[in-house]
Amino acid sequence: MSKKSLGKIFMNGIIDENPTFRLLLGMCPTLAISTAATNGLGMGLAATFVLVFSNLVISLLRKVIPEKVRIPSFVVVIASFVTMIDLLLKAFIPSLSESLGMYIPLIVVNCIIFARAESFAFKNGPIESIFDGLGMGLGFTIALTILSAIRECIGAGTIFGMQVMPANYQPMAFAVMPSGGFIFLGVLLLIVNGLMSYVEKRKKEKEEEEMML
Amino acid sequence: MIDIMKIVIGGVLVNNFIMSKFLGICPFLGVSKKSGTAFGMGMAVTFVMTIASFFTWLIEHYILIPLGLNAFMQTIAFILVIASLVQIVELVLKKLSRSLYQALGVYLPLITTNCAVLGVALLNSTEGYTLVQSVVNGFGSAIGFTLAIVLFAFIRERLATSNMPKWMEGFPGALIAAGLMSLAFQGFSGLI
Numbered sequence: 001m002s003k004k005s006l007g008k009i010f011m012n013g014i015i016d017e018n019p020t021f022r023l024l025l026g027m028c029p030t031l032a033i034s035t036a037a038t039n040g041l042g043m044g045l046a047a048t049f050v051l052v053f054s055n056l057v058i059s060l061l062r063k064v065i066p067e068k069v070r071i072p073s074f075v076v077v078i079a080s081f082v083t084m085i086d087l088l089l090k091a092f093i094p095s096l097s098e099s100l101g102m103y104i105p106l107i108v109v110n111c112i113i114f115a116r117a118e119s120f121a122f123k124n125g126p127i128e129s130i131f132d133g134l135g136m137g138l139g140f141t142i143a144l145t146i147l148s149a150i151r152e153c154i155g156a157g158t159i160f161g162m163q164v165m166p167a168n169y170q171p172m173a174f175a176v177m178p179s180g181g182f183i184f185l186g187v188l189l190l191i192v193n194g195l196m197s198y199v200e201k202r203k204k205e206k207e208e209e210e211m212m213l
Numbered sequence: 214m215i216d217i218m219k220i221v222i223g224g225v226l227v228n229n230f231i232m233s234k235f236l237g238i239c240p241f242l243g244v245s246k247k248s249g250t251a252f253g254m255g256m257a258v259t260f261v262m263t264i265a266s267f268f269t270w271l272i273e274h275y276i277l278i279p280l281g282l283n284a285f286m287q288t289i290a291f292i293l294v295i296a297s298l299v300q301i302v303e304l305v306l307k308k309l310s311r312s313l314y315q316a317l318g319v320y321l322p323l324i325t326t327n328c329a330v331l332g333v334a335l336l337n338s339t340e341g342y343t344l345v346q347s348v349v350n351g352f353g354s355a356i357g358f359t360l361a362i363v364l365f366a367f368i369r370e371r372l373a374t375s376n377m378p379k380w381m382e383g384f385p386g387a388l389i390a391a392g393l394m395s396l397a398f399q400g401f402s403g404l405i
Binding site for chain 1: 232233234235236237238239242284285286287288289292293296325326327328331332335336339380381384385386387388389391392393395396398399
C-alpha cells in the first residue's frame with residue numbers, strides 16, 4: 001500500500017463519505033448530544049476511539065471469523081470497546097460522562113461503526129482499517145462539533161463554554177431543544193448539499209473547458 | 214395503577230422516543246417513505262421492545278447483579294440478549310404465523326441495531342423500574358415510536374409529490390419536517 005492511498009482512505013471519511021453529512025449514519029447521537037460543543041467533541045472522540053480499535057480487531061480477525069457469525073462477532077468486539085470507553089470516561093472525565101449519559105453505551109448500536117466493520121474492516125488489512133476508522137471518526141467528530149457549536153452559539157450564546165455573543169444577546173432556547181436539533185441539522189445538510197453540488201458543477205465546467213482547449 | 218398510566222402516557226406522548234429522546238432515528242429516517250412499511254416497522258419494534266424489556270430485566274436482576282457484573286458487562290449482555298431475541302422471534306414467527314412473519318420479517322434483522330431497543334433496556338435499568346413497569350415502559354415507548362414513524366411517513370408521502378427547491382429534496386426537507394413535528398410533540402410536555 002502506498003502512502004498516498006492511505007491518505008485517500010483517511011480523507012474519504014472526512015469529506016467524500018462523511019458519515020453525518022453524506023451517508024446520514026449515526027443520527028441518534030448526532031441529534032441528541034449536539035446541544036453543547038464540548039459534548040459534540042467528546043462524543044465524536046469517543047466514537048473515533050471505538051471505531052479505530054474495532055476496525056483494527058475486526059480486520060485482524062477477518063480470516064478467523066466465519067461469514068455466518070460475523071454480525072454477532074462484530075457486536076461483541078464493538079461492545080467491549082464501548083464498555084472500555086464508558087468506564088474510562090467515568091473514571092477520568094466524570095462531567096462529560098454525566099452529560100453524555102446513556103448515549104455512551106448506545107455507541108454499540110451506532111450504524112457508522114457497524115457499517116465500517118461490515119464494508120471496510122472485514123475486507124481490508126489492519127493498517128488500512130485503522131486509517132479508515134480514523135478518517136470516519138474524525139469526519140463524524142468534525143460534523144458533530146460544527147453542529148453542536150452552532151446550536152450552542154444560538155441557544156446559549158457560548159461556544160465551548162466561552163461567551164461569543166454580545167452580552168445583551170437573548171439566547172434562543174429553541175436551538176438546544178429537540179425540535180431545534182432536527183431543524184438545525186436539516187439546514188446544515190441543505191448548506192452542505194448546496195456547497196457540494198456547487199463544487200461538482202465547477203469541477204465539471206473546468207473539465208469541459210480543458211476539453212475545449 | 215396511576216404509576217403505570219403515567220409511564221404509558223410518558224412513553225407515548227411526553228417523552229416520545231423519537232421526538233424528544235432521539236432514539237431510533239435511523240429507522241425513523243430510513244423506512245418512513247411509505248406509511249405501510251412504517252407501520253410494519255413500528256409493529257416489529259413494538260413486539261421486540263416489549264419482549265426485550267422483559268428479558269433484559271430478568272438478566273440484569275437474576276444474573277448480572279447477583280454476580281456483581283453489572284458495571285462492565287451490562288452493555289455486552291443487553292446487546293447479545295437483544296440480538297439473540299430478534300433471531301428467536303424471527304424463527305418462532307416463521308414456524309407459527311406465516312402471515313405475521315411475512316408482514317414483519319423484513320424489518321426484524323434491522324431491529325438489532327435500532328438504538329431504541331437497547332435504549333429502553335438501559336433506561337429501565339437507570340430508572341430502577343420493576344419488572345411490570347419495565348415491560349409497560351417498553352410497550353409504551355414502542356407505541357410512541359410507531360405513532361411518530363407512521364405520522365412522519367404520512368408527511369413524507371405528501372412531501373414526495375410536492376414541489377420543493379432542489380437542495381431541499383430528500384433529507385434536508387425531511388429533517389425540517391421532523392423538526393416541526395417535534396415542536397408539536399413538545400406541546401405535550403405539561404401533560405404529566
